[in-house]
Amino acid sequence: MIKNKKILVVGAGGFIGGHLVKKLLRDGNLIKAVDIKPKEFWFQEFENVENYFSLDMKDIGNCRKVTKNIDYVFNMACNMGGMGFIENNKAECMQSVLINTNLLISCKEDSVKRYFFSSSACAYNKTKQQNVFIEGLKEDDAYPADPEDGYGWEKLFSERMCRHFMEDYGLEVRIARYHNIYGPYGTYDGGREKAPAALCRKVIHAKKNKENKIEVWGDGKQTRSFLFIDDCIEGTLRLFESDYHEPVNIGSDEQVSINQMIDLIEDISEIKKLNRDYQLEKPKGVRGRSSNNDLVKKVLNWSFKVKLKDGLKKTYEWIDNETNKYGSNISRFTKS
Numbered sequence: 001m002i003k004n005k006k007i008l009v010v011g012a013g014g015f016i017g018g019h020l021v022k023k024l025l026r027d028g029n030l031i032k033a034v035d036i037k038p039k040e041f042w043f044q045e046f047e048n049v050e051n052y053f054s055l056d057m058k059d060i061g062n063c064r065k066v067t068k069n070i071d072y073v074f075n076m077a078c079n080m081g082g083m084g085f086i087e088n089n090k091a092e093c094m095q096s097v098l099i100n101t102n103l104l105i106s107c108k109e110d111s112v113k114r115y116f117f118s119s120s121a122c123a124y125n126k127t128k129q130q131n132v133f134i135e136g137l138k139e140d141d142a143y144p145a146d147p148e149d150g151y152g153w154e155k156l157f158s159e160r161m162c163r164h165f166m167e168d169y170g171l172e173v174r175i176a177r178y179h180n181i182y183g184p185y186g187t188y189d190g191g192r193e194k195a196p197a198a199l200c201r202k203v204i205h206a207k208k209n210k211e212n213k214i215e216v217w218g219d220g221k222q223t224r225s226f227l228f229i230d231d232c233i234e235g236t237l238r239l240f241e242s243d244y245h246e247p248v249n250i251g252s253d254e255q256v257s258i259n260q261m262i263d264l265i266e267d268i269s270e271i272k273k274l275n276r277d278y279q280l281e282k283p284k285g286v287r288g289r290s291s292n293n294d295l296v297k298k299v300l301n302w303s304f305k306v307k308l309k310d311g312l313k314k315t316y317e318w319i320d321n322e323t324n325k326y327g328s329n330i331s332r333f334t335k336s
Helices: 015-026 060-066 090-094 096-109 151-169 195-208 229-241 258-269 294-300 308-326
Strands: 006-010 030-034 050-052 072-075 114-120 172-178 213-217 223-225 248-250 255-257 275-279
Touching (some): 006 015, 060 096, 090 096, 114 229, 172 229, 195 213, 195 308, 248 294
Parallel strands (some): 030 050, 072 114, 172 248
Antiparallel strands (some): 223 255
């Protein structure tokens, strides 16, 4: 357990970052929490945390403001969303390389002891993801490089930058390749939401409005694996405290199609099976993607615990409660 450390979490106003701050704070650490989003757009905010709202970490001067006297840095920040966002905002996604690069420079200057970078399964070679049900992606499958355009290239480049800061300057780095993290306290509307949250919202809307149809991007046969946020945080911290410094998958190998996930959400909602309006022209990403967890089991003795249906139930209930409170107001999701 990480305890009694001074920790900087960048991207703390976002989904994974907010959950990470909660865990680190509970374990007795001193936290600086930073995000480019204004206060009202943070998903979670905690007392006894030094919060920095609306701070753009693409500016190295801002990085230098917050890395002094810090033991550990977690870089959870990036400009991203679901496929609808990352396929149409490639330049915006790519600019996150500035956050990682400037943070690394500032951490080197201030002798930060350890640095964590949140990478993504989008860093993997696209040619290995052309079939619906695939073998899980192994860490070596990132090369030869041909990642998701824009967002995936940013992640792969930033991984290399972390590696070279460790090789050249001795900065201890840890890199997780996240596979479709989902759960409460994240975006579920506005264009940046990922499939689990988007589909929960759509089923909730259909149920409340007594509709019998749901819109699905693609043909519904594309596959993914999804990791619940509690497992993500546990895996992240286990990696961070380990001696392993190469990129490693933090994901689930429970691979399902989008149609199968809709089936699960319909069961959770206790709604009659909905007709599916397949939008074949919408962004849908690679055909199939899943995590191979052989390496993470070997080097960290870690595996996911929360089954997809159980995690979806928690996510569905949270989004249902949120929509009861806020209705169709999505303005709080529209700030980067």
